Amino acid sequence: MALQRFILPLLIAATPALAEEDAPSPLHVAAALGAGTAYDGLGVHVQLRFSNLGAYVGVGALGLMSGQILGPSGATGSGFCGGVRWYQGDVFFVSLNATHAGYSYHYDPSVRQSQLMEGSFSTFTLTIGGRWHSGRTFFEAGLGGGLSRSVDPGGTGYTGSPPPGTKATTTSSGIPDLSLAFGFEI
16 A cells, blocks of 8 residues: 555656657757758768757768878878858758868978978858658758868978968969768667
8 A cells, every 4th residue: 555655656756757758859860861062072070959059070981091182192192171050950961061181291292301291171161951861761862052262281392391472372272062961860
């Protein structure tokens, strides 16, 4: 009898808490493989989303191969992508994306002590898109544009260091951005 006095009130008190556990969580974690600046060219990103706002970080071809893509033979580099997204419901999103890739090489590739030359490539874009779910998996697509900025450190040579007065060249331009990805969300 004493057990009924304690168990029944506990079950009644726990019923609303049990019902709340069945409600979907506002916290979501997603991982995706895709193309576009949100995926560092062609790569992966991991996103943490709470309610309507998400943030992501990732790496892809631009970051992993920046030396080979952007620099001369023998250049090394690294990079990443990141951004924030605002979701309206489960499909529509607006995404602010950024990528950065840096690379370096020796001015005279035959002399390891020659001057180190450093360059970079960065993008900042805005895309509008959608994410369509099938269970925990999804497909997403986005379209937009933004700006790119590249810094070319000034070439190579065989004199140990660049000629006096050699300066890095900075170039900025508009770029389109199309993102396509497949992933899963929990």
